[in-house]
Amino acid sequence: MDNYNEKLGLNIPEHVGIILDGNGRWAKKRLMPRNFGHLQGSKVLEQICDDADDIGIKYLTVYVFSTENWKRSKKEIDGLMRILRNYLKDCVKRANKNNMKVRILGKKDGLDDDIIKNIEELEAATADNTGLVFQVALNYGSRDEMVRAMRAMTKDIIEKGISPENITEQMFSGYLDTAGVPDPDLIIRTSGEKRISNFLLWQSAYSEFDFPEVLWPDFNKQRLIEAVERYNKRDRRFGGVKEE
Ligand code: IPE
Ligand code: IPE
Ligand code: MG
Secondary structure (H helix, E strand, O other), X not given: OOOHHHHOOOOOOOEEEEEOOOHHHHHHHOOOOHHHHHHHHHHHHHHHHHHHHHHOOOEEEEEEEEOOHHHOOXXXXXXXXXXXXXXXXXXXXXXXXXXXXXEEEOOOOOOOHHHHHHHHHHHHHHOOOOOOEEEEEXXXXXXXXXXXXXXXXXXXXXXXXXXXXXXOHHHHHOOXXXXXXXXXXXXXEHHHOOOOOOOOOOOOOOOEXXXXXXXXXHOOHHHHHHHHHHHHOOOXXXXXXXOO
């Protein structure tokens, strides 16, 4: 691993989130079907995992399919699920080679049984890996995640007789799909769109945001380093005041 911290004098964000957007537009520019863009996007994602690890990022969370993406055509969804199946199949091998721990965020409801089985196997097979923690937000929506968390928390509160005054932010965080993982320091959304589209709403309270004008299938290590460089110019105050 190159030490980018020393080499470029960069403060490397511990946790980076990426909303990978622009696959459809990338394909359209080439007069190709949208799923051609998704296929290329899945290849870029494989590479970016290695790159993130190489740069020294410890947690990478990528948004690949939202709870709202079911609104798309059956043809596009079928294509996406086909790409996902292939991706999951290869992922175990790659993850174990790179010592990467994979975790899937999002709800299982709505996903086909074979995909759920593959996800569970992938998580179990990589659970003891100690390298990059790679979280894939799939059939994920932050509001859905919070509602699921509230349901689980309420159930425990009733069972254990916890009083409402004793509910804390930390306690609620522990019921989210991201439990145990620090909040993202930097969230990148490709394609130039400047919105969060239901990604990590709770966890991004103090994240820095970066919106590069690049479509996801054209994203690469250099673009990632540039985003980290811009992040380094930010002044993170977390509500405080910097000493002069
Ligand atoms: C992102 O690319 C991938 C998914 C949301 C599944 P898009 O498919 O949203 O691409 P654009 O935004 O239409 O270009
Ligand atoms: C956000 O992208 C979801 C993912 C990248 C998985 P979309 O392309 O679905 O978001 P909107 O519709 O532009 O907000
Ligand atoms: Mg999009």
